[in-house]
Amino acid sequence: MSLTIFHGGTVAAASSTGTAGGGRDTALAVRDGVIAAVGADALALLGEADETVDLAGGYLSPSFADGHAHPLYGGLEDLGPQIRGCGSVKEIAAAVRDWADAHPEAEWIIGASYDATLAPGGMFDAAWLDAAVADRPVLLRAWDYHTVWVNSAALKAAGIDRDSPEPALGRIARRPDGTPLGTLLEPGAIDLVARVAPGFSLQQRVDALASATERYAAAGVTWVQDAWVELDDLPAYEAAAAGGRLATRLNLAFRADPAGWQHQPAAFDAARGRVRVLGNPLLSANTVKFFIDGIIESHTACLLAPYADAPGESGLPNWEREDLHNALAAFDALGFQLHLHAIGDGAVRMALDGLEEVQRRNGPRDRRPVIAHLQVIDPDDIPRFTGLGVVANFEPLWACSDDVMQLLTIPRLGEPRAALQYPIASLAAAGVTISFGSDWPVTGHHPVPGLATAVTRQTPDHLPEGGWLPNERVDVETALAAYTAGVAHQAFAEQAWGRLLPGMSADLVLLAEDPAALPAERIAGVEVLGTWLAGRPTFQKLPDPVR
CATH class of the missing domain: 3.10.310.70 (Diaminopimelate Epimerase; Chain A, domain 1)
Structure with missing residues (x-):
């Protein structure tokens, strides 16, 4: 039995019923990876502690979770030419040429x-x-x-x-x-x-997962919904888990193939069984991912009305209606959670219609289906989310008026449709459970900048003044809850982690400052000082605990 007391800073006090913060405390006690006491009850155990952690005036919170990301792809980006930071076509070409010259063996x-x-x-x-x-x-x-x-x-x-x-x-x-x-x-x-390009080796993929989860740990994250997994990649996840290479929990979502989904239910069920037999607490495989549409910038997101800059086009839905309904129902019947990528308002309606059909065919149960991204939603569809128990997963870093928004997105959507984007506050006000994610490597993996964007709806340069579509801003507590308790609800883990309550896993992040106590423009700069997964440090900038 080991008892650790965290003290010397501020501790986020959790409500026993709600998802938002319930105030602030001064200490936290952790016994064998489980929260034993909070506040004065924790301080009363100080004399029994095996070790103490001085929070150095920081803010101890439930650790962050990422409700939608692609860690394998993020890790694999390190293996090729580094082009993400390039500011021109010429720079990209030069980076590719330099990498090719340095790797003459690469086919x-x-x-x-x-x-x-x-x-x-x-x-x-x-x-x-x-x-x-x-x-x-x-x-x-x-x-x-x-x-x-x-x-x-x-x-x-x-x-x-x-x-x-x-x-x-x-x-x-x-x-x-x-x-x-x-x-x-x-x-x-x-x-x-x-399909004709060479794949990455098993070792490369294992190393990529290790690198990706270490980055997440350094960002205060302890759980990630891996939202796009092919069966061919499953051995890499199994090897990473078995070899102790994972620094966060991962839940895998196998990708449903519109062109051949009929053969996948049995295969996905068998793959889930393999993961369960492995018995590693950091790896699960309980979800199936559906790409309902594409993205607005390439005119492939499915819209209810044609694109403003391409009047003859309304997008590229990936599924025929009947196929989608049959596939959703088949995977749901096996007990998989459904996770649907839907960008355009047409895709969101397709997703909601499909989930209604699943409920009609398979009957009521606690499904918690996830619709991810939700860039444009017809306002008439918002009330449908609560009735279906949908978790609305947003990537808050996207909710600002950056170059992509100005140069590509808004011209394609046109007004007034462009003013409907990322309605986070509207769904929260309607009682919908909100979870946040990153979609890394599409955008950055670190939750703190996303937290800031959700609160301000501004770019990193704090533009525009007052925020973009400011009626969809949320307060700090709501944004923190979306990164913690909201994702825990998505993961069916609200009784296990996501809040700091006795009996829950000690999944913790120490921030240098309390985001709720800062001016909004300073939130993005808040530093992560430590991360603990079930009481075990996975990242730490603080001095070693006192024993």
Whole structure:
């Protein structure tokens, strides 16, 4: 039996019933990884402590959780040319050329994630990459992971030319003469190249998961919903868990394939069974992911009305209605949680309609389906969330008027539809459970900048004054709850973690300052000083505990 007392700072006091904070305390006692006491009751145990942790005036909170991310892909980005920070096409080409020169043994050059605003309309030409590397295929993912940019050698390797038909569930950007430009959109087109590119080794994938979860631990995160897992990658997760390489809990969501989902329920059930047999408390596989649509910036998000800048287009839904309903019902019948990517208002309605059909076919139960991203929602659909028990998962870093929003998103949506984006406060006011995520590596993995954006609706430069669509701002307590208790609810773990109550797991993050006590413009700079998973430190900047 080991007793640790955290003291010398501020402790977030939890309500025993609600999800928002219940005030502030001064100490926390943890016995064998479980919270034993809070406040004065914890201080009363100080004389019995095996060790004490001085909080150095900081703010001890339930640890953050990420309700939607892609840690494997985030870790794998380290293996290719580093292009995320490049500010021009010329810089990207130079980074690719330098990496290719340094790795003559590489058959392909594979990297991520480039900024789609660096070319008009997000359309990138293969010739620009040919000038950097012409002798080997190059495949670069955009930051949205719904688009890739390839060189001519990659197009040739995939057999994509003027005569190639448009793939189902994807688009090949073309020049006026019909030849492929070099930009491929959505899985139907991307997979034409990806399936002929070499994969990463098992060891590379295990190392990527280790690196990714270590980064999460350093950001105060102890649970992540991995929202896109292919069965071929499951051995990497199993090996990482068995080898002690995971620094956070991961719940896997296997991707449902619109073109072949009928064979997946049995396979996913067997994969879930493998994870359960492994018996590692850091790994679960209880979820199935559905991509209902694409993204607004490439005109592939499904909208109820046509795009403002493409009047003949309303998006690219990935599922036929009946197939979607059948697939959702089949996976739900096996007890999987449903996690649906829906960006456009048309996709959100498809998702809600599908969940209603699941309830009709399979009967009532505590499902907690998740609809992720929710960039545009028809206001008439908001009341439907509570009746279906939907968890609304937002990536708050997106809720600001940055270059992507100004140059690509708003011109495609047009007004007044652009003013409906990311209605976090509206759903919270309607009683919907809100969870927050990052969608890393699409955007950064660290929760603190997301917390700040949810509160201010401003860019890192604090623009615009007063915030973008300020009626959808939320207060600090609501945003913190979305990163903690909200994700715990999503994970069916609200009795296990996400609040600081006796009997709950000591999943903790120590922040240098209490975000609720700061001016809003300072929240993004709050530093993480320590992270504990079930009482075990996974990241620490503080001195060692006193024993």
